[in-house]
Amino acid sequence: MSRIIRYVFYDILRTRFVIFYTLFLLGSTFALFQLDADPGKVILSMMNVVLMVVPLVSIVFASIHFYNSYEFIELMIAQPVNRKSVFMGQYFAVASSLSLALLTGAGLPMPFYGITPAGIALLYTGILLTWVFVSLAFLSAVLTRDKAKAIGVALLFWFYFSLIYDGLILWVMYSFMDYPLEKVTLALVSLNPVDLARIILLLQLDISALMGYTGAFYKAFFGSSAGILFSAGVLVLWVVLPVWLSLRIFMRKDL
Amino acid sequence: MITVHQLKKNFGRLEVLRSITTSFESGKTYALIGPNGSGKTTFIKCMLGMVIPDSGSIAVGGEDINGSWKYREKIGYMPQIGRYPDNMQIGQLFDMMQTIRNASHPVDGELIDAFGLRDLFGKRMHTLSGGTRQKVSAALAFLFNPPILFLDEPTAGLDPVAVEVLKDKILHECRKGKLIVITSHIMNDLDELATEALIMQDGVLRFDGTIDALKEITGESRLGKAIARFMNRTHTVSDTIIRQKL
Numbered sequence: 271m272s273r274i275i276r277y278v279f280y281d282i283l284r285t286r287f288v289i290f291y292t293l294f295l296l297g298s299t300f301a302l303f304q305l306d307a308d309p310g311k312v313i314l315s316m317m318n319v320v321l322m323v324v325p326l327v328s329i330v331f332a333s334i335h336f337y338n339s340y341e342f343i344e345l346m347i348a349q350p351v352n353r354k355s356v357f358m359g360q361y362f363a364v365a366s367s368l369s370l371a372l373l374t375g376a377g378l379p380m381p382f383y384g385i386t387p388a389g390i391a392l393l394y395t396g397i398l399l400t401w402v403f404v405s406l407a408f409l410s411a412v413l414t415r416d417k418a419k420a421i422g423v424a425l426l427f428w429f430y431f432s433l434i435y436d437g438l439i440l441w442v443m444y445s446f447m448d449y450p451l452e453k454v455t456l457a458l459v460s461l462n463p464v465d466l467a468r469i470i471l472l473l474q475l476d477i478s479a480l481m482g483y484t485g486a487f488y489k490a491f492f493g494s495s496a497g498i499l500f501s502a503g504v505l506v507l508w509v510v511l512p513v514w515l516s517l518r519i520f521m522r523k524d525l
Numbered sequence: 526m527i528t529v530h531q532l533k534k535n536f537g538r539l540e541v542l543r544s545i546t547t548s549f550e551s552g553k554t555y556a557l558i559g560p561n562g563s564g565k566t567t568f569i570k571c572m573l574g575m576v577i578p579d580s581g582s583i584a585v586g587g588e589d590i591n592g593s594w595k596y597r598e599k600i601g602y603m604p605q606i607g608r609y610p611d612n613m614q615i616g617q618l619f620d621m622m623q624t625i626r627n628a629s630h631p632v633d634g635e636l637i638d639a640f641g642l643r644d645l646f647g648k649r650m651h652t653l654s655g656g657t658r659q660k661v662s663a664a665l666a667f668l669f670n671p672p673i674l675f676l677d678e679p680t681a682g683l684d685p686v687a688v689e690v691l692k693d694k695i696l697h698e699c700r701k702g703k704l705i706v707i708t709s710h711i712m713n714d715l716d717e718l719a720t721e722a723l724i725m726q727d728g729v730l731r732f733d734g735t736i737d738a739l740k741e742i743t744g745e746s747r748l749g750k751a752i753a754r755f756m757n758r759t760h761t762v763s764d765t766i767i768r769q770k771l
Contacts (some may be wrong), residue, residue: 340608341608350626352594524575
């Protein structure tokens with residue numbers, strides 16, 4: 271598998287997209303640090319980048335990459351190579367190259383302006399989100415043979431988790447506000463990786479009241495380290511479940 | 526070397542392979558013949574593990590291939606349409622395949638030299654013509670000296686000189702005791718190369734025996750004519766499958 275990862279890694283570097291992504295993150299992080307002296311506010315602005323841009327880039331890049339590597343995958347499947355290694359090799363190479371881009375782009379400026387716990391949390395949630403959305407991208411890619419359809423499904427995942435879901439959660443709370451909703455909301459929040467990442471960051475930034483009902487409630491309910499552990503655990507589940515499911519589909523797929 | 530037992534595969538509602546049972550032996554060259562869409566490529570892809578059959582079993586060298594991948598060390602495959610990573614150079618592709626296959630024994634670069642591919646090592650795959658691509662596929666299939674070779678329309682798109690080079694190579698490898706399966710629509714090539722014939726139609730094996738036997742049954746001396754006559758004949762006597770080996 272390590273040999274496959276190496277080739278895919280090399281292939282990804284060749285497309286230069288990841289390099290542009292790194293430069294974009296680097297530029298925006300430096301710019302934000304220049305604009306504001308308060309690192310807390312900078313992290314808050316960067317949080318919006320991480321919560322919107324990172325999932326979008328991860329899911330679109332990963333699904334396009336999967337289809338562009340179709341030839342490579344086909345070639346490998348006819349060789350004495352395990353299907354699992356081919357698939358997981360692709361997955362690890364894509365996810366780790368995007369994580370590396372995020373780590374370099376958003377992490378490199380931090381030592382110059384002061385490393386804060388919130389900054390570390392930002393990198394850590396960003397990387398977890400990258401893995402989650404690469405997983406979802408691979409799932410949408412194995413579900414259909416058609417490239418356009420798969421990218422459509424991938425974008426739908428992004429819209430759903432970034433925009434639609436919060437609307438739905440508010441609607442549920444508004445409709446059932448006469449009932450005790452604590453546990454229900456907790457379950458609902460666990461169903462959205464972006465919300466979970468937002469909660470991890472908000473607990474670090476201590477400005478949860480600004481970020482709507484979902485965040486505020488979670489802060490009140492889980493203002494402890496147990497809360498962070500729980501949300502991180504569920505995020506890891508969000509990484510593992512889609513990739514496990516897509517691997518299962520891939521193992522039986524006709525190429 | 527390879528035994529196939531009641532192999533079935535559907536693509537949606539389309540029955541591509543309907544209960545194929547046959548076997549392949551080392552040292553023989555098999556011609557897999559049939560109209561377009563009769564399931565030849567799917568059959569080969571099943572044996573390669575690229576297409577997962579719905580039911581039935583395939584064993585290579587006595588080992589069931591379901592869920593296994595090690596057996597592919599014994600197989601060289603030349604696809605009908607070779608698809609390769611666009612950005613890769615020919616030289617890099619050969620290097621990569623050697624790294625991936627972890628080739629311990631010396632590789633067989635005879636075709637690389639015979640096709641003059643070494644001069645093109647710096648070219649990227651997406652700049653290649655169909656014929657050159659086909660040459661790369663052929664060279665890759667023979668590169669690791671595998672005891673089994675699946676060649677899916679090997680001569681299609683090749684220039685006359687390259688066709689002769691490839692044919693000589695196939696005959697040479699066959700004499701070394703390899704098992705070779707060829708699909709082609711060029712009957713003259715098959716007549717020269719193969720000794721056995723498998724005729725597929727609508728996912729069913731209609732004939733499984735030697736080419737000489739096929740010629741004898743149909744009373745034709747040329748393979749092309751013999752097949753045409755055989756197809757017409759079995760058209761009237763439906764589902765006549767002639768088995769001599771089983």
